[in-house]
Amino acid sequence: MSSARATSTPWLLVGPGALFFLALVILPLVLTVILSFHAFDHSTGIKNEFTLAHYAAVLSDDYYLGIFWRTLRLAALTTLICALIGAPEAYILSRMRDPWRSVFLLVIIGPLLVSVVVRAFGWSMLLGSAGLVNQALQALGFGPARLLYTETAIVIALVHVMLPFMVIPVWTALQKLDPAVEAAAWSLGASHFTALRRVVLPQVSLGMLSGSLIVFGLSASAFAIPGLLGGRRLKMAATLVYDEYMHELNWPLGATIAIIVLAANLLIMLAYNRVIETRARKALG
């Protein structure tokens, strides 16, 4: 009796979570995959016929491939900028004393507390043709620059919201670092910069890599920011899927794009994770 309960307890504990996962992630995903193989006709709608035509259409059309490439490029760029800003930021943060550390940590996490729509509109007000940034540029004697509805605007806003996802893993890695290790490097004749590069950086690289993974994944699937700051013409993968569903009403094609983006994202992140794990095994065991 007791042994029977012992074996059923884990299942009971896992059950609710597993059901949720099944109903809210796996099921819609399976339905989307099935949908992507349905034929579609503009006059009659979705037909109950198996076809690979959507996949063929998406993968052979430069329009779609261009959007995929832009998605990849902007996500990678956002990740790179986040790493370049976030890692030093986390280092400075970890060297701060309370209460300043708590204050600045709140400032960094701040963007996450504001709705993505409000944040995006905030940026569009700043970056618009009569916005604060352009006013400043004109005051300095530069001509008005077109910022809104450009890739630049998308990357700026993405970096703004993604930064905490980079800072926090790096900061966590720095917390585990013995401050004496850096002092040891100095005592052996290393300059501040060399100590950072040779001693601190290798130990937080794991935090940076996992941070990049989160930032890349979220950027590549971002919807609101490219939708509001990229405008109607500058599409990214998520906005493209939305348009196929809501404007073209071509659900199977939308589903196809979604699945391709998911597969590509998964592939990139798994490959990246492999790199992380081999590195981790080498450096930290």
Added chain:
Amino acid sequence: MGFLTLEKLSKIYGDLAAVQDVDLAVDKGEFVSLLGPSGCGKTTTLQMIAGLVEPSAGTIRLDGRDITRQKPNHRGLGIVFQSYALFPHMTVAQNVSFGLEMRKVGKAERDERVKTMLGLVHLARFAERYPRQLSGGQRQRVAIARALVIQPPVLLLDEPLSNLDAKLREEMQFELRRIQQSVGTTTIMVTHDQAEALSISDRVVVMEQGRMTQIDAPYRLYESPATPFISSFVGKMNRLEGVWGKGAAEVAGVTLPTEAVGFTEGQAIALSIRPEKLALRPQGQGRLDGTILHRFFLGSYWLFTVATPAGAFSVSVPNDGDEPARQGAAVSLDWAPASLRVEALAVRGAAA
């Protein structure tokens, strides 16, 4: 003029003086320990020498050169940190080689020197291991090798043995001394463990509340401690308070024989004697009768607490193989009068 000298060195945090007006001259090749309880300023002093903490005032000179404001990476001192601070992502050989790389030593010479140094600390077989694959004592030796391979003029050790277990600590302290003597590097060690400081140092500096209160050879420190604090911090000490009466020391009306002279009649005095300077005799054959209150067996010796009319005394007796007197037994204490120290008792408040 010492090889490394500290002159009026101070570190003030707000209105707290962590280290105050410290003067010290260390000779070349000397092993000096900074001994004191936590918060006495010994680690701050070491960090100022290392360049990791900036002094508020005073001067640090190395070989006649003023290094007070020099950056730690230009001082060239070897430091062994309490946590060892090994580079976890580098192998033992890479850890030891790091300082030589920073000095732009060629690959061939570097390998050679790393090999020699690892041989000296008996770690030649572990060159390709990572620090996490080593035991505490091995990590410690890597830290020493890493600090010594750059041939520093001064080696600084910050509580180097405090993270090791008791048995290993004892082995490592002699090992440390062996390595230091074979290399001949001037060494300053910070420790709160008096046994460690006494056993391996040429000189011991005792620090109390930011000041150096005694700088002496270990046995002199032990035999003639300069302050009551040192007498109880370094080794065990029986301390009694009494008065000087009729040319002898009196405690609670009992006269205790000493060789001390020169106190005025009725003056308050403090008496102190080490437990091992006391001997147990059968009742009536010693200088002070008492009964055994407690008895502890500590392997190489027995420790007794003996109640006497003058107060309780700790007495340690070497273990000669036979069982000594039991708890409750009537005994008598005996000592050489010269070993009972007498000092004038500072009246509280009068000094301040």
